[in-house]
Amino acid sequence: MNQVGNGDHAEAVKAEPRRALDLRGVEFRRQRRVILTDVNLSIAQGEKWVLFGPNGIGKSSLVSMMSTRGFPSEGSVEILGNRLGKVDVFSYRNRIGLSSAELSRAFPPEEDPLDVVVTALTATTGRWRDSYTPEEYGRALELMTRFGVEYLRGKQMFKLSEGERTRILICRALMADPELLILDEPTTGLDLGGRELAIRALSRIGADEGGKAVVLVTHRLEEIPQGFDHVAIMGRIEGDESAAHQDAVSGADPKPGTIVYRGDLEHGFTDERLSSVFGIPLHVSRQDGRWSAFAV
Numbered sequence: 171m172n173q174v175g176n177g178d179h180a181e182a183v184k185a186e187p188r189r190a191l192d193l194r195g196v197e198f199r200r201q202r203r204v205i206l207t208d209v210n211l212s213i214a215q216g217e218k219w220v221l222f223g224p225n226g227i228g229k230s231s232l233v234s235m236m237s238t239r240g241f242p243s244e245g246s247v248e249i250l251g252n253r254l255g256k257v258d259v260f261s262y263r264n265r266i267g268l269s270s271a272e273l274s275r276a277f278p279p280e281e282d283p284l285d286v287v288v289t290a291l292t293a294t295t296g297r298w299r300d301s302y303t304p305e306e307y308g309r310a311l312e313l314m315t316r317f318g319v320e321y322l323r324g325k326q327m328f329k330l331s332e333g334e335r336t337r338i339l340i341c342r343a344l345m346a347d348p349e350l351l352i353l354d355e356p357t358t359g360l361d362l363g364g365r366e367l368a369i370r371a372l373s374r375i376g377a378d379e380g381g382k383a384v385v386l387v388t389h390r391l392e393e394i395p396q397g398f399d400h401v402a403i404m405g406r407i408e409g410d411e412s413a414a415h416q417d418a419v420s421g422a423d424p425k426p427g428t429i430v431y432r433g434d435l436e437h438g439f440t441d442e443r444l445s446s447v448f449g450i451p452l453h454v455s456r457q458d459g460r461w462s463a464f465a466v
């Protein structure tokens with residue numbers, strides 16, 4: 171926490187809230203294709219954001235940068251005050267909780283799920299020479315119990331079902347009580363009961379007044395937990411005339427993705443915007459705090 175003396179008080183009142191994430195003019199290119207362009211997003215500590223968009227728009231590419239695993243081709247990414255590329259990512263990676271399909275492939279196949287959870291404390295994927303205290307293992311088990319997977323202790327990661335793996339990764343993401351929590355499609359592979367339990371747990375995280383910033387990535391409206399009040403909606407960039415893009419984008423490639431709306435969730439999900447993003451007429455509704463959309 172910032173310590174401010176009396177003389178600094180007026181300054182502190184005027185100061186902007188601390189940024190958990192700050193992306194400016196980000197472009198992401200792979201194999202001469204522009205995947206993302208002109209991405210600008212600022213997330214303050216404590217804010218709960220949904221990153222929403224259709225398949226293949228670049229959500230996971232964005233997550234790779236937000237979680238220090240990818241690097242922008244242009245622009246800047248600042249994470250918890252650390253500029254990507256300027257500060258050693260290992261000095262702050264353990265302050266970021268991440269759950270993603272890409273991360274799930276990083277663990278040794280025979281790793282004990284309990285170790286997958288506890289190793290979040292050192293931001294490592296594999297228990298080498300690190301040792302953890304009984305209290306730390308206790309917390310890992312407590313999380314596994316909360317997500318109904320305590321019975322997986324002592325098993326091997328490669329034998330887990332997709333839904334079990336997903337739950338273990340959510341536990342891992344929460345283990346180090348991170349300042350920035352990034353959950354990329356955290357309900358993938360969960361059955362109806364598992365999905366609803368996960369959404370309930372995520373709603374509690376959304377309602378948490380603490381300083382944790384959360385980014386929840388999804389392409390399903392009905393999986394947005396209550397308590398999340400900001401949304402960044404991704405869509406394809408219109409009129410992509412720049413010379414750089416003409417060079418880089420081949421005829422068959424889709425236009426680059428970008429953020430077409432950022433702000434409060436309430437005003438983000440309109441029929442018009444979602445119809446445009448998905449290219450099909452949609453009607454959006456909200457009942458008992460849960461969102462849904464259907465083609466009309």
Ligand SMILES: Nc1ncnc2c1ncn2[C@@H]1O[C@H](COP(=O)(O)OP(=O)(O)OP(=O)(O)O)[C@@H](O)[C@H]1O
Binds near residue numbers: 228
């Ligand atoms: N390393 C890479 N090399 C080439 N193309 C890539 C690479 N990584 C991603 N892409 C392409 O970039 C686009 C965006 O992919 P990304 O996985 O970020 O989308 P997404 O929004 O997360 O999709 P989904 O909702 O289907 O998971 C896709 O067309 C994908 O094929």
